[in-house]
Amino acid sequence: MSRRGEPVPFAFVADADRFRSNVEPPPRERATAGELAGRALLTLVVVAGLVGSLLLAWPALDVRLDEQGQRQEAVQER
Template identity: 60%
Template sequence: MFRRREAVPFAFVAEADSFRSNVTPPPRQRISRSELMSRTLIGLVVAAGFAGSLLFGLPALESGQPSGQAQRSEASQGR
């Protein structure tokens, strides 16, 4: 291990980098079938909401003119 260059007032602060706990965390609980189904349903509802907002929002973003024609001002048409 490398030593710190600055002075450390307490020894336990200097040794904190190499400390490892011997306590293991408890095992994760398996989720139940109903909880898995509810999480799946929530995910599908959120995805459907995004898709619906995109579906209904795209027509509102269109300018109303075909994209192939360029907009011309009245001054350029009068010539």
């Protein structure tokens, strides 16, 4: 394989690392009132769902140690 006879300009390679484009991306579009209302409504629905599921599951999460102790005593007496 033959190599190119031209030397590589190392100054150009060093400048390439520091190069910054002068082209700016377009500014972000602002959300419309409808989009903001939709996001707020979606957030409200998600939070309400989490709270509702917690309220519905609350009885199942309630552990009553007194009733369990009485049940175990009744089983042991038999």
